[in-house]
Amino acid sequence: MVPIALTIAGSDSGGGAGIQADLKTFSALGVYGASVITALTAQNTRAVTMVEPATPAMITAQIDAVFDDLDVRALKLGMLGGPEAIATVAQRVQGRGVPIVLDPVMVAKSGDRLLPPEALEALRQQLLPLAALVTPNLPEAADLLGTTQATSEAEMAEQGHALRAMGADAVLMKGGHGTGEICVDLLIEGGATTRLTARRHITRNTHGTGCTLSAAIAAGFAQGLPLGAAVARAHAYLQGAILAADDLRVGSGHGPVHHFHKVWAHD
Template sequence: MSGEKNSFPVALTIAGSDSGGGAGIQADLRAFRAAGVFGCSVIAAITAQNPARVLRIDPLPPESLQAQIEAVASVFHVGAVKTGMLFSAELIRTVVAELKRFTCPVVVDPVMVSTSGVPLLRQDAVQAVCGELLPAADWITPNIPEAELLLDRKLNSFDELLEGAKELASRFHCGVVLKGGHAEDDPEARDAVFFGGRGMILLSPRIRTLPHAAHGTGCTFSSSLAAGLARGLSPESALTYAKRFVFESLAGAALVSKPGVPPVAAMPPDFRCGADESDKIRLVSI
């Protein structure tokens, strides 16, 4: 392999395949491409799902996961790694061991439950997430239900989200984005951010015109954050980029399926990483 670094940034996603195309590996690769990043993928599980429900989950053998990661690491200069649904403790331990191959930022989306409410993590894997996967992360991006599980308490206000983000950052020694999208009574979509000893609020307007909660927003945010980091953006710029991409994706969410099925967070047309950011997206220190 040549010793020269890629002129084109590379990001790797390690996650599950979504047959409906709205989340998982498929959403990650769309987000990478929109950011101008070459996307590599390692499939941890194959899911039979669509935006409305998950029918089946088939995890791949750890040996397959290990071989896929080795294949990528041996020839690509990976600028960021994002992990999504890993499903079992065995797969989590395989990923954590293989992450030592990389020296780039690692973004962990601790995927535990699907948009439709189906568990995406075996019960015995929760301990592996807390004890092994999250300590290996540079950034974690839990939503409110995931953060409540990690913290073992309810989060009933945005002040409690901020405290929760700070606690998770201290526990796992990483940056935290505690996504507030599930707080539907909040007039803005506010995320609690903590990194580098600082608390911040990441804000965008809340889009209320969708008939159902959109499918794939969590995957899209974490992979967009990883893409920004792979491009060499500062953490602040990568955060606002990811938030803006999700906002624009929701604004253009596609009703690609039958009536009554949740929309998919679609790629905005002509979206460019690094374009002038809308003043609707703000990262505010507290």
Template sequence: MNIVLTIAGSDSGGGAGIQADLKTFQELNVFGTTVITALTAQNTLGVNGIYPATPEFVELQLNAIFDDFDVRALKTGMLFSAEIIQTVARNLKDRNLRIVVDPVMIAKGGQALLKDDAVQALIRVLLPIATVLTPNIPEAETITGMKIQTGEEIRKAAQKILEFGVECVVMKGGHLEDPMAVDTVFFQDGSSFQMKSPKIDTRHTHGTGCTFSAAITAYLGRGLSIKESIIEAKKFVQAAIENPLNIGHGHGPTNHFAHRLGAKAEVEIIE
């Protein structure tokens, strides 16, 4: 059995965070373990409150997992504070693990999920040990301090991120003004490729970033290459978006069942 780990916050609405990660892991046939960094009171309409775990308790959870389970790959989501980021990075840096970092910063409703001082901690201690980073455009702008609106600016921002030490960065293009969602993937060796899919006219996109990064983690945990994992994860999350559940009164969750039920996503790979 391939075992994976998510280090993230809990979403009481079930569409993002730990809940989305575990649903994704289950759908992709890996066993999911968890380290919870914060509790949130939220639903599809917004975040009503955040109750962070202490760094000490985060470390206790990490020790409990690593003392008993052979974790193949892991992801980080909402880490909330610089102290938690430093605790996580310290406990991961000497382990031979494939690490996916989803730099969760802002909820769909606009609420901040990462303290301002935590961005520098993310850059300084977590990115150097990361295998894959999956920022959307606003997150990439925060990490790089650059304005990103064009393909050339995406390339320059990705290069700056790679200089922080991460092996691969997936620049998600869903926030750009384009009828297609174009994600561009850059590697340390200078190679790159794009994944193009149609934008879906739906407000039910809560948890898409969590689901995408969790799917990458699941495929890495199953032994696929980084490139294969990213492509398969894109198909998984695209199917989840294209077949919405239409629940909740705000930004509803994606459909984690879609892939298993045979939904085929339209994703074009451009080398």
């Protein structure tokens, strides 16, 4: 049977992030993707112009419909919106027996806020304890912890351990918002810390990187990969998608990464 992963996130009408990025990533990595849409967004590579949340009843119905019929092997949580949606998702996914990758989406690449500040506590209390892995970037980790953004690997590690103490099984601290020629991510699980590095590629076309990475990890879980292998493969896949992003030339703002860079190229 084909492995199945489920993404619960917002829709991106521009196609570069959210549900659309997740489904593209699942497909590129050989996983069947199912989806639960938590919000409709009107957005492109330049801005988010409108957000319309799904009702808790619709979110519940979508989750139940998928799990009632599909053999879901992994779950990715992305943009969830406000406290009501977070509470609904937490209540419906706990106890399902599948690993959960939590991408704490808070701000779009355009700078538009996607998670209201009042939803932060719900995210901390209700979703972090359910996560097999949480994948914050540096600003997201700081927001979750109520502190300043990490500026060194030591501070990244310290914040990663603090997030684990809040309930997540493991934390992937993403260093894309850092500085220097080498971008460093830290995978923190138990007493072990794994360092993943990549040369920093200067491009404006990074829309959907966080969604893509977390979805790629969930795809690995759905295929039975252990945490370290799933994260390492996802990291390599994202680097390839970023390196090929400029070839797409989609939009006039922050364009998307190239999810199918191993399948087709654009000249």
